[in-house]
Amino acid sequence: MKIYDGWKIILGIVIGIAFFTMPIWLNLSSAQSKVKPKLVYPTDARQCIDDKDYMNHYHMDLLNYWRDSVVRLNMRYVVRNGVVLTHNGQKLEMSLTLTCLKCHSDKKNFCDQCHNYLQVKPYCWDCHVQPKEALK
């Protein structure tokens, strides 16, 4: 059975299948596809603001809530059950730089690991200067 315009149709099929299987070829052609994020957790700190699962899934919601509380409502401290949380006798501020990054000081080996792995680009740093200790 003759196929009219055969080479055009074959070319179309090849391009189409190549497009949909692109992720396979991209992965197979890169050794990096086996690389996974490696998180370095703080060694000196004992406890985070919340449990690991919550922080893993919802830290962005928490930070967003902090931003709104501080900037819009002028509420500066982390309150749980009506009590301001403290750390080493100091009140805990709702602040990425003053609280989170105090323990998680190695941004490159903590935050960036997953963010880069998943193309997450928080736009905080478009305006805010990255803290020096976090930059190293």
Added chain:
Amino acid sequence: MGIQLSLLVTVVILLAGWVAGVLPFLKFIFGVILPYVALAVFAIGLIVRVLRWARSPVPFRITTTCGQEKSLPWIKQNKLDNPSSALGTLGRMALEVLFFRSLFRNTKASLKDDRLVYSVDKWLWFFSLAFHWSFLIIFLRHFRFFTEPIPFFVGFLQDIDGFFQVGLPIIYITDVAILVALTYLFLRRIFNAKVRIVSLPSDYFPLLLILGIAVTGVLMRYFLKTDLVAVKEFAVSILSFQPISNELLNKLSPLFMIHFTFVCTLLIYFPMSKLVHLGGIFMSPTRNLANNNRMKRHINPWNPVVAVHTYEEYEDEFREKMKAAGIPVEKEE
């Protein structure tokens, strides 16, 4: 009846995905075996469908034309709506595939004061285009889960799609668009009586299935979050044929498994449903042929071989007798 059946099937798939997210044994089947089956069925099915169309003979150009055909030099040809060259045909196909030009001509028939009236109706075109473009952009954005390193276009698309920087995670324009567009396309089939009467389960089901994918995706991004690092490790392993540990499977949430099961169902359903118009549009003979019927000779392949006796042969045979009878001949001998 069509709606209930489609709804039922969609809910069954949803429940299957959810149960698979809870039971380890099913999770392996739905998470590791199903995607390979789905990818194979999708790719092979699509090729088979296209090749089956390709085997049809195309003896003659059956383009539908919407403009002036190429004619005398002082008559202006409509090169896109009635192309006579390969380039013009390419232009028409591009407009068709990228912007649904035929659908743009869609009209609506209605009775006004007992008279049949045709009026302009661009809504179907608008929401259809919004849906298809959103789907494509979402698919391309999903490459952040599929490949490592992530291709360059993902960051670019994310920036444009989240241009307004509303909310956190930033709300994507395409997420809103796909939900609104799918809702319109579905309600159109329910509330427009003329469309409802020609609608079948195979019309409702794809809409519900894709709506299911979009809703679970949106839930995962904005409300019931999933371990994305695990999702990516999982997706990359599948797409580079690496084994998947039970530990990794355990990290995949039931909501993700529902999303994933819907997607696999879509891939399997694709080649055997109307969704295969993805390939079909390129094979439409009314669109993809140049209108050169009068410029080139097109031979019908199944014409029988007819024994002919041309005038020249006739004259050769009877020349002497014709001359003798005084009948004029073209060649003297």
